[in-house]
Amino acid sequence: MTHPIPFARMNGLGNEILVADLRGTSARIAPDAARALAARPATRFDQIMAIHDPRTAGTAALVRIINADGSEAGACGNGTRCVVHALASETGIKDFVFETKAGLLEAHERPDGLVTVDMGPPGLDWRQIPLAEEFADTRAIELQIGPIDAPVLHSPSVASMGNPHAIFWVKNDVWSYALDRFGPILENHPIFPDRANISIARVTADDAMAIRTWERGVGLTRACGSAACAAAVSGARTRRTGRRVTVTVPGGDLLIDWRSSDDHVLMTGPAEWEWSGTLDPATGDFARDIEPQTGQHPEPHPAGAAP
Incomplete structure (x- = not known):
């Protein structure tokens, strides 16, 4: 067993997130470990x-984003908010720059406790998305x-x-479509060489829409921050x-601002x-910390065993 690392179970509007702290180690979350963790109800x-420890000057950390199927994602807005909340609680710092597969992300925790993430400019050219044909x-x-x-x-x-x-833009309630099918x-679909996140969106006002998303490598999700951003950008375009x-996802509301001054999406x-x-980053074995309410000690949960 490799050395266990601390992690927290968090959520962003019901988007289920595990924040794993690998700073100070050379370890990475193995795909098998991710799949084992995703298979367990807890x-x-x-x-x-x-x-991970930062590798670029001026950044707080390198953040790798891993889907439930073990694949790696480029961005996760809801997860980034969870990272900000966790690190702000730990350090008292409110402003962060993270390095991700998709580039540098700036984020800050506001006085009201909400977190704003600068998701950068959207990619709108067919090669940036990418699509298999022009x-x-x-x-x-x-x-x-x-x-x-x-x-x-x-x-x-x-x-x-x-x-x-x-x-996909629809006129009916977004819940009336069999998105799971x-x-x-x-x-x-072959048009998406890197696969794609699939959303159905219904505009409810000039400044509001409702969406549901089938997330690449995950499935149905209660919230997908990058999908909310893509839908807001596409609504404006x-x-x-x-x-x-305001983009309403099954878990609640996200405020999306496609800033005209620099094309960034907040x-x-x-x-x-x-x-x-x-948790063990190699196997997915995990143990919960002592619960303050009960004082009970954590019980180990080997991957593949019932929680």
């Missing part, structure tokens, strides 16, 4: 935010799914927010909304701590 997650206008591409649902979903907007996103088909919108929302423990 540690089921949408993303692991693995915090589309001059990514506000609507030729893609449809049916006859699983009526009406047929077609002509999604596509964008990158560190991850590829496709947004067509999400995995579209995630793996197609003149369905303005550049500042996402603001909450982050919540649930409990902490230690």
Whole structure:
């Protein structure tokens, strides 16, 4: 067994996040360990935010983002908010710059406890997303799914927010579509060489929309921050909304501001701590910390054993 590392179970609007602290070690979360943790009810997650020692001057940490299937993501807005909340509680620092696979992310915790993440500019060119073939206008591409649902979903907007996103615009309630059935088909469609996050979005006002997302490498999720950003950008690009919108996801509301001054997308929302423990980054074995209410000592949970 490798040396256990501390971690916290957190959530951002119900988006299940594990924040793992690997600072001071050379260890990495193994894909098998991630899959073992994701398979257990106690540690089921949408993303692991693995915090490593910084490797770039001026950054607080290198953050690797791991999906439930063990693959690596480029960005996770809800998870980044959780990292900020955890580090702000530990250090008292409120402003951070993180290095991620998608580039540098700036974030800060506000006095009201909400966290704002600068997700950077969206990628709107077909090569940036990426798509397998050229589309001059990514506000609507030729893609449809049916006859699983009526009406047929077609002509999604596509964008990158560190991850590829496709947004299908609908007029009916977003809950009236079988996203669990067509999400995995579209995630793996040949037009998306790196797979894609699939969202259905319904505009409810000039400054509001509701979305549901099938997340690449995860499945249905209560909140996907980068999807909310991609939907907000696409809403503005197609003149369905303005550049500042409230995006309602199944877990709650995110405020998205596509800033005209520099093209950056700012996402603001909450982050919540649930409990902490230690885990083996090689196997996924874990133990919970002593619960303050009960004083009970943690019990080890080998991967593959019932919690």
